[in-house]
Amino acid sequence: MPPAGDAQETRRRLVEAAYREFAAHGVAGARVDRVAATAGVNKALIYFHFGNKEGLFTAVFEMIVNQALAEAPFDATKLPEYAGRIFDVGEANPEALRLVTWHRLERAADQPPPQAVIAANQSKVEAIAKAQAAGQVTARYTAAEILALVLSIANMWTVMSPEMHLAAPTDPAARRALVVDAVATLVRP
Amino acid sequence: MPPAGDAQETRRRLVEAAYREFAAHGVAGARVDRVAATAGVNKALIYFHFGNKEGLFTAVFEMIVNQALAEAPFDATKLPEYAGRIFDVGEANPEALRLVTWHRLERAADQPPPQAVIAANQSKVEAIAKAQAAGQVTARYTAAEILALVLSIANMWTVMSPEMHLAAPTDPAARRALVVDAVATLVRP
């Protein structure tokens, strides 16, 4: 085994394992020993690299946020398509949405919101405002309200309680079509 | 001390205390000792009355579900108003929504969905279908899809990540107006 092995690689393996653990069980439910076992490294390495359990979650959360921001390019003049893309990303990474929800429930209260997210939202709001001024997007709602609506509808199925899925269409394509169409209806000038 | 005291009252106190504890910390994060202390009863009574921690959560969850179903009378011909009412209930009981979210994350996978919720959803879907047939609600989406849309939008602000609140209007009245208007726009025939 490589003791002076690749620390970078060890960190990556730990974050990957922690991602699954936290997404499945949250901070309180996650087991540090389980993360270490899954990553195939000694538990003490977690404390060496990340300080504590909380630090490990922070590392995972930052990775997910950056990844999410990178995967969904924003175009204020094509909000329905953007919503569809968000839907696709959520569909492909259901664990990421769980992780964000755990964050909201367990940590958001005593954690300052990530600067990257605030900045990203701000630029999106400005872009929407510009599109509104150009008459490409409805002026019925404020730019921030539109962004909130788009994101809410894009993620509506993942946030929905599972009981709802029994009554609603299970076909992903139909769910996606609904998301795109609903956003289109709402943001039409 | 009343040993053969009011068991009903003891149960109520425990459920009440557990409600706050679970809403704040979830199942894994909740502390049984803390619930007992808050309720002012002996910890063993929790196991006497509810079997285990899980049973206590189930009791709390059932109470919340029944309460929620009772508080929001459904009228398929007035979906925007219904969304507004759901918004109001959520605004008045933020803890209830947290509890439902905890349930979804921690228990929904291995818990059969409550029959009461399924039945309630089914009757709502049927009512919407009837309103669609009468031309009072758009036929662009299926009845189940409309219900999903209405509920998603009604709860959009509570589900939204807190970062969003920084960019969006903090005025509850404005948030409510948006919810009602967006639903109206979507369900108009």
Place this chain on the structure above:
DNA sequence: GTCCGTCAACTAACTGGTTAGTCAAGTAGG
């Protein structure tokens, strides 16, 4: 009417397993 057995409701103290976090020692590469 009082004695006694039963039972639901309740309690204080305990247990055994778990868990986050620590530490001293060791290993390889530069």
Place this chain on the structure above:
DNA sequence: CCTACTTGACTAACCAGTTAGTTGACGGAC
């Protein structure tokens, strides 16, 4: 040999659940 990295073994605290026993109400026997 020194720095960065890794390890097995350890611990102190925590926490869900248990246990053995107490309390008072109720009801039937005499």
